[in-house]
Amino acid sequence: MRSDDLCPFCSGCEDCLHLFISCPRAQSFWSYLRFDLATVVDIEQLWLANPFQETNQQIRTTLLTCVLWNVWKCRNAKVFRSEDESNLRVATRCHDDLLLWSNRSSKASVKEKLVE
Numbered sequence: 001m002r003s004d005d006l007c008p009f010c011s012g013c014e015d016c017l018h019l020f021i022s023c024p025r026a027q028s029f030w031s032y033l034r035f036d037l038a039t040v041v042d043i044e045q046l047w048l049a050n051p052f053q054e055t056n057q058q059i060r061t062t063l064l065t066c067v068l069w070n071v072w073k074c075r076n077a078k079v080f081r082s083e084d085e086s087n088l089r090v091a092t093r094c095h096d097d098l099l100l101w102s103n104r105s106s107k108a109s110v111k112e113k114l115v116e
Contacts, residue, residue, distance in 0.1 A: 008078040016043045019075060020068055029071060032087035062101060070094045 007014040009025040020026055021037055030037050035051040047064065054060040074090050077083040 008075065017041075020071055021046065025074070026071055029067075029074070029087050029090055032091065033067070062098070066094050066097050066101065070097065 005014050006012070007018060007023055007025075009023055012018055012023060014023075018026075020043060021030075021040055027037070030051075033051075037046070037049065037051065040046050040049050047061075050060060052060055052063050054063060070090050070093050073093065074085045077085050
């Protein structure tokens with residue numbers, strides 16, 4: 001485990017923007033999801049960019065939270081277990097989390113959309 005602020009994937013300075021958007025590892029995952037975040041210059045802008053093109057705010061924020069949560073878990077797998085998770089593994093975990101989280105919604109349309 002590192003005691004500095006260097007990214008475990010590329011040794012860049014790890015901050016929120018780097019971890020979730022500009023790190024080559026994060027960019028690889030966003031590309032895997034077929035999202036281009038080239039115009040996103042700060043983490044707050046990610047919430048406005050709406051990479052999922054979703055009009056329902058509850059669904060949009062749930063999807064984005066899920067992706068960011070799993071990018072964080074991918075980073076922790078690298079830091080704490082020296083594991084390099086594949087994009088497929090991270091995406092599968094996103095899908096599994098969305099299935100789990102969809103049970104918290106009382107609206108059937110939201111549940112259906114989250115588990116697509």
